[in-house]
Amino acid sequence: MFGFSRFIYFISFLALLGPTIAANLYRMDFRPPAQVQREGGLLSKNPEGTGSVIDHVKNLLGNDDPWVSTTSDKKIARGGATSPGNAYVYYIDPTGLKPVDTLKAFQKINEPHPHPGEKEFSIHGFIPWDHIVKWDTYTRGKKTGTTTRQEFEQSQGSSAKGRSIPFVA
Numbered sequence: 001m002f003g004f005s006r007f008i009y010f011i012s013f014l015a016l017l018g019p020t021i022a023a024n025l026y027r028m029d030f031r032p033p034a035q036v037q038r039e040g041g042l043l044s045k046n047p048e049g050t051g052s053v054i055d056h057v058k059n060l061l062g063n064d065d066p067w068v069s070t071t072s073d074k075k076i077a078r079g080g081a082t083s084p085g086n087a088y089v090y091y092i093d094p095t096g097l098k099p100v101d102t103l104k105a106f107q108k109i110n111e112p113h114p115h116p117g118e119k120e121f122s123i124h125g126f127i128p129w130d131h132i133v134k135w136d137t138y139t140r141g142k143k144t145g146t147t148t149r150q151e152f153e154q155s156q157g158s159s160a161k162g163r164s165i166p167f168v169a
Contacts, residue, residue, distance in 0.1 A: 024074075024091045024092060024093065025070035025072060025091075025092040025094050025099060025121055026070060026071050026073070026074050026076075026077035026078075026089055026090065026092065027042060027069065027071070027077060027090045027092060027127070028078070028079075028080040028087055028090075029087070029088050029090060030085070030087055031088070032086065033088065033135060033152055034156075036090075036129065036132070037129055037152070037156075040126065040128065040129055041126045041128040041131070041132065042068050042090065042126060043068070043125075043126040044065055044067055044124075044125060045061075045066075046063060046064045046066050047125040047126050048125075049064045049065060049066030050066065051065060051066055051067070053100045053102060053105050053122050053124075054105060054111075056122055057102050057105075057113065057114060057120065058114060066124055066125060067100075067122040067123065068124075068125075068126060068127050069120055069122055070092055070099065070120070070122070070123060070127075071118055071119050071121065072119045073119045076117075076119060077089045078136070078138070078143075081141060082138075082140075083140075085139070086137060086138065086139055087138045088135045088136070089136045089138065090132050090134075090135045091132070091134045091135065091136075092127055092131055092132060092133065093131050093133050094121070094123075094131070095131075096131075097123050098123070099121035099122065100122050102118075102120040102121065102122055103116060103119070129149070130149075133148065133149060134146060134148040135147060
């Protein structure tokens with residue numbers, strides 16, 4: 001009667017599994033999905049670059065920046081989508097991408113983060129197309145739609161994924 005039930009075991013399992021379930025990351029970008037697909041994903045300025053994530057956050061790398069900025073906070077990503085044209089907030093599955101928590105990177109070197117409120121996670125090189133789950137489209141700061149990658153690929157008449165990297169969990 002007072003022993004562990006299957007329900008308790010299940011809840012315990014979920015509690016242990018919780019930290020391993022990846023949450024989405026977000027990126028606001030002006031590049032439309034068709035361009036992002038053609039390019040194979042969300043590219044950094046220099047995917048082959050070697051600059052550090054610290055220099056990336058400090059904005060010292062210019063056109064040699066190998067990092068793609070994302071955030072763990074959808075509101076922050078959405079806040080940049082206020083241009084007169086279209087802007088897109090991409091939802092990214094970070095599984096296998098090795099995102100770097102920039103807050104922790106600055107803590108590790110005992111330096112204050114210049115933009116701690118951005119909740120930035122940076123990804124080296126590029127974010128492959130097949131890691132983009134969906135996106136919200138904004139026009140003049142107003143959300144006008146949500147499209148999944150699968151819906152988009154079906155509307156294009158193919159399931160082409162563009163350039164990709166092997167998915168390793």
